[in-house]
Amino acid sequence: MKIDILTLFPEMFTGVLQSSILKKAQDKEVVTISTINFRDYSTNKHKTVDDYPYGGGHGMVLKPEPIFSAVEAIPHYEQARIIMLTPQGEKFSQKKAEELSKEKHLIFLCGHYEGFDERIREHLATDELSIGDYVLTGGELAAMVIIDSVTRLLPGVLGNEGSVETDSFSLGLLEYPQYTRPEEYRGWRVPDILLSGHHQNIEKWRKKESLKRTLLRRPDLLAEATLDQTDRELLKQ
Numbered sequence: 001m002k003i004d005i006l007t008l009f010p011e012m013f014t015g016v017l018q019s020s021i022l023k024k025a026q027d028k029e030v031v032t033i034s035t036i037n038f039r040d041y042s043t044n045k046h047k048t049v050d051d052y053p054y055g056g057g058h059g060m061v062l063k064p065e066p067i068f069s070a071v072e073a074i075p076h077y078e079q080a081r082i083i084m085l086t087p088q089g090e091k092f093s094q095k096k097a098e099e100l101s102k103e104k105h106l107i108f109l110c111g112h113y114e115g116f117d118e119r120i121r122e123h124l125a126t127d128e129l130s131i132g133d134y135v136l137t138g139g140e141l142a143a144m145v146i147i148d149s150v151t152r153l154l155p156g157v158l159g160n161e162g163s164v165e166t167d168s169f170s171l172g173l174l175e176y177p178q179y180t181r182p183e184e185y186r187g188w189r190v191p192d193i194l195l196s197g198h199h200q201n202i203e204k205w206r207k208k209e210s211l212k213r214t215l216l217r218r219p220d221l222l223a224e225a226t227l228d229q230t231d232r233e234l235l236k237q
């Protein structure tokens with residue numbers, strides 16, 4: 001996968017892109033991630049990228065020219081998903097991450113100030129995403145969240161391939177509780193069933209915990225999840 005990030009603050013990405021799984025994914029060449037400072041595409045002598053809003057009002061608006069020119073300089077941009085980060089976008093979700101992980105090329109447009117000139121939204125972006133109902137100072141953190149969650153889904157990125165399938169949300173439920181050694185810590189014991197070695201019972205326990213946790217914390221998810229008869233029985237217990 002190829003990812004291009006248009007931003008006025010490329011330095012914000014350095015720590016995130018050069019650490020942990022995102023670094024490994026790039027080292028393995030599963031993904032190539034580049035940042036592009038669209039200020040470099042401004043044609044006026046002060047390199048401005050924003051201007052006053054027509055009709056008046058507070059704040060500044062990102063001009064169309066530098067953003068269109070920066071995108072159009074990216075090879076094969078026509079085949080890419082061009083994702084604008086804004087609090088007005090569709091709410092990002094695990095389902096969206098899975099959908100985006102199947103693409104070959106993603107371009108992220110990170111805005112600042114009062115927002116983008118509407119023509120960028122109408123004639124350049126293919127998608128508009130929000131990471132939640134709160135306002136950030138810019139789209140960079142949102143782009144990082146999306147890039148992180150998409151990259152970890154790419155084949156060969158996570159060592160243990162199975163872990164993607166048991167993620168919270170991927171089955172529409174929250175994940176079950178996990179334990180590791182020691183068996184007892186400060187008097188708090190690991191549930192006996194996990195030490196029993198009885199795989200079928202462990203699976204059943206995990207499913208039940210998953211269902212219980214989802215019911216208590218996120219009943220909205222449970223309403224959407226597809227439950228079979230055994231799941232319904234477990235929920236009643």
Ligand code: ADE
Nearest residue numbers: 085086087130131136142
């Ligand atoms: N830019 C500012 N706030 C945002 C949000 N919540 N999601 C995506 N982009 C944003």
